[in-house]
Amino acid sequence: MEDEVRWLSTQEQASWRAYLRGTRLIATALDEGLTKHGTRLTEYEILSMLSEAPGGRLRMSALAQLVVQSRSRLTHTATRLERLGWVQRHAVREDRRGVELSLTPQGRAVLEELATVHVSDVRRILLDRLTPEEFAALGHAMTRVVDSIDVTEGDC
Amino acid sequence: MEDEVRWLSTQEQASWRAYLRGTRLIATALDEGLTKHGTRLTEYEILSMLSEAPGGRLRMSALAQLVVQSRSRLTHTATRLERLGWVQRHAVREDRRGVELSLTPQGRAVLEELATVHVSDVRRILLDRLTPEEFAALGHAMTRVVDSIDVTEGDC
């Protein structure tokens, strides 16, 4: 029942602004890089997660959580990728409600192509603009946030 | 003509992953907070920029750059906000191509409401999960990226 608002200090405000604008700039730039090659970042992430999954497959809902998309959104995107011939749906033996997604050979090939483009974009847009220490600090802070949120989500 | 790809180290990879997932989680959570009150983060940012602009007005293209949206997208969003009665378009005297946007009194009132919600969300989702030092480091890194990108953009 708190109704006093604790506003941000000038410092905090500046950091928050930089965060907001920075993440947008980075997302836009990376997306642009991939769009030239016929994908977007959100799709790339899906392909990438699939390629690293044990067995090369992931349940729809697990994948949705990994890439932070709604199940509905993933359904639509998966359909799109399936039409492109990059991924494939499979029924799950143990749970007949379930669906698993995997890369097709073609999908894997596309991903390998894209990966080289994408990695160099990530370097150019983010890593090369920071010292190793600065980037490590960024990674550290974001890791803390992610871990903390993941825990909190659990007990809703 | 470089064609050897410098992949990310394990450390770098981990940081990058955390960044990607973290930014998504944060964006989703903040958006959810505002959605309950009838807006989304991208709209909120527009209102917020307008409220702080000298004279309470901004040119469409300047605003688009500030919030990192395409001019087209801003046109659509502005139309929506205008229909809600939150913002207003004005012709620009000196440049008859130009359009300026400003908050209506109602828009200002809505923003003040939303701001309290939003600030406490930002604290809950981000600030409270980090030490002041960690958050400062995050802000520092993002500031460096933003500044660096802003410079680069200039000479395209």
Add this chain to the structure above:
DNA sequence: GGAATATGGTTGAATAGTCAACCGTTACTC
């Protein structure tokens, strides 16, 4: 073992965003 509830995924309509073409205005250039 059968009703109630929860989970996993899909659907389709409504909303938001992208993309390329466009129009009016302003700025160069010769």
Add this chain to the structure above:
DNA sequence: GAGTAACGGTTGACTATTCAACCATATTCC
């Protein structure tokens, strides 16, 4: 000062995302 290029913003068609309702299967609990 006429022609051309650049700028600022909008438009409309297309694509992507959200949202709420839904179906089928699993799980819980009495």
